[in-house]
């Protein structure tokens with residue numbers, strides 16, 4: 001491409017301009033992380049013995065592994081729900097007039113305009129024993145005794161899905177918007193019905209957006225401390241709360257630090273799977 | 288070749304389309320196209336060409352009128368049931384599918400099995416002279432090659448009508464000529480009724496059996512290239528197709544086949560009334576193409592002063608200022624030694640023949 005001289009110009013600005021951000025990261029991200037790692041290498045709370053004892057403890061403890069597993073599973077479930085509900089919204093967005101587009105964007109963004117705490121309490125009101133769902137079902141005579149919705153996996157997944165929905169929908173809207181609408185028409189004129197067009201053309205071409213949305217939603221869902229603990233309650237324990245208990249309540253800082261590092265690595269592993277998938281599908285997006 | 292199936296006829300019957308926004312894009316268009324014809328839809332930007340094409344393909348449901356393909360009224364059929372092949376201006380190849388998958392896409396939708404599909408795709412790629420590109424992705428092809436693939440993909444479903452929306456607009460001049468010849472060759476081979484949308488008049492005149500000229504959503508003229516060029520029915524057609532000199536004047540006397548017009552430039556000439564009899568004493572615009580003017584030595588014709596002379600290869604164009612101050616262009620074939628016309632030289636001009644000057648009632 002003829003863009004070569006232009007891009008050389010850009011690089012000639014040097015890395016200096018990135019220095020403030022680099023410094024910020026160094027001070028407030030890398031340094032605490034190193035400190036965390038250093039802390040996790042203590043075998044006791046007093047910091048007298050060094051070693052990998054905390055990691056060994058976590059990795060051999062079925063309870064801890066269970067918490068890690070259920071947290072990763074929770075992320076997968078929330079991501080799946082967001083994808084299944086978010087895709088049609090994004091698809092619709094590209095096919096309605098500008099007025100309805102504004103309405104859809106507003107609905108998608110609305111959750112971001114209220115605090116997570118407020119939204120989570122709203123879910124408690126909706127899902128509780130005397131909450132909106134149970135009250136409605138009972139008055140309709142569908143059920144006799146209230147369903148247990150709050151403090152269940154189901155409740156946490158639904159609440160988290162609503163809270164994280166914008167993170168899925170926005171990348172999807174962008175990805176679908178980048179698909180040439182003529183491709184739809186071309187597919188149709190070649191004799192393909194709507195379903196074939198969707199699965200052969202629209203879905204593969206929106207893959208970069210799907211992967212971006214999934215990565216964001218997943219990362220946000222498994223670390224969503226407030227929603228997880230308020231809707232999940234005492235019985236459901238996920239990594240952020242587990243970590244908090246170890247650090248704050250039990251004052252077991254080295255173990256909490258090890259949990260953080262392990263959690264971080266687990267999240268990184270999942271996210272890198274997504275990004276690898278993203279790189280494989282990059283061929284689709286452009287062109 | 289196997290394609291030859293005799294294209295089906297296409298009738299556009301009193302089609303009007305108004306977009307929901309209120310824009311009247313197409314107004315009462317009637318086209319009667321025979322099977323196997325190549326038709327060009329010619330018109331300036333925004334005149335409704337794409338809209339008409341999309342109505343025929345079934346992407347837009349027209350507000351009024353009917354589309355009839357062969358013996359069937361197809362208005363109720365969705366695009367995927369119309370068997371209309373369409374090549375988009377930007378080609379609209381599927382970027383994530385290989386060239387052969389692109390070409391085979393329509394066959395897959397029809398449930399043709401994989402081996403047969405690949406064989407047919409290969410055969411079509413050979414037809415468009417790209418047999419070695421089957422495994423590439425669209426973006427690894429040049430614009431002209433993508434164009435051929437889009438054509439092969441549209442032909443794969445053996446459409447009864449082929450629609451091309453500004454198919455050559457993005458190609459440079461040489462490639463455009465190659466592709467025009469190529470498309471015409473493929474069309475002759477397959478006999479598919481073909482509609483080409485273009486705003487390039489040379490393309491329309493050179494490729495089409497008949498040309499439909501549109502302006503502001505209305506059909507101005509539908510006729511053979513020579514009809515449109517030599518016997519334009521409206522002032523718009525005369526000025527849009529080819530270049531022309533517009534000379535105002537007053538009708539001295541007129542009947543159905545000829546009118547004597549006194550030009551403001553100062554001469555009486557005989558012109559052809561292009562659209563019905565002209566009223567005596569009425570103002571008219573006479574259109575004479577630069578190549579239909581000649582220098583005359585006697586006192587006939589109108590006087591003028593040569594401004595600039597532009598040698599354009601095979602022809603030389605002289606700009607002449609007439610007595611009423613308007614500019615007139617005259618082009619001369621460059622035969623042997625062309626006489627050099629000096630700027631400022633006084634000359635007299637006249638049309639080559641009365642039938643080559645078209646008179647239209649002046650619109651005020």
Ligand SMILES: Nc1ncnc2c1ncn2[C@@H]1O[C@H](COP(=O)(O)OP(=O)(O)OP(=O)(O)O)[C@@H](O)[C@H]1O
Nearest residue numbers: 306308310312331332333334335336337338339486
């Ligand atoms: N989706 C639409 N909604 C409203 N008006 C439209 C729409 N598409 C086209 N128009 C209007 O209809 C008219 C005809 O448009 P059309 O695209 O058919 O023109 P065209 O002849 O293909 O022009 P071009 O040569 O620039 O492609 C234009 O005035 C345009 O503004």
Ligand SMILES: [Mg+2]
Nearest residue numbers: 336337338452
């Ligand atoms: Mg157009």
